[in-house]
Amino acid sequence: MSLNLDEKKAVVAEVAAQVANAQTIAIAEYRGVEVTKLTVLRRQARESGVYLRVLKNTLVRRAVADTPFAGLGEKMVGPLIYSISADPVAAAKVLNDFAKTNDKLVLKAGSYAGKVLDTEGVQALASIPSRDELLARLLGVMQAPVSGFAVVLAALAKQRGGSDEPESAEVAEAAAA
Secondary structure: OOOOHHHHHHHHHHHHHHHHOOOEEEEEEOOOOOHHHHHHHHHHHHHHOOEEEEOOHHHHHHHHOOOOOHHHHHHOOOOEEEEEEOOOOHHHHHHHHHHHHOOOOEEEEEEEOOEEEOHHHHHHHHHOOOHHHHHHHHHHHHHHHHHHHHHHHHHHHHHOOOOOOOOHHHHHHHHHO
């Protein structure tokens, strides 16, 4: 189905708005992928906060012109699905995870921090933990000393006769241990 000029302008404006807030763009060739599987991919992208769409390459080239993603223009050949996200790894992760289970979706390229990435670069970017995962790990590391201290205090209280609140000398001994 062909788009008229106004519809093309609207698509370019929509993509340009997404690109303005994006940190990462990943592209993949979807030739031969069944519609039902693409629907699953779209649902996964939505859940991850990724803008995922099949677009005309010329329209995307216009949308990314004069942006840090302009270098990606020469990789835009063939039937491509575009994954755009504000999260640095989400766009690459969605396409890479889907490509692992569906060999007809082929990662082509991507762009992050103004650099064009090849297939291996997109896969490497996808292997980085997401921001939420990193924050959870950091929180776990920060809580470990506090929870360890609480365990020591509870053991000390139990050893001293079951007192609910250890005395200040016991707290000092536990801290020194």
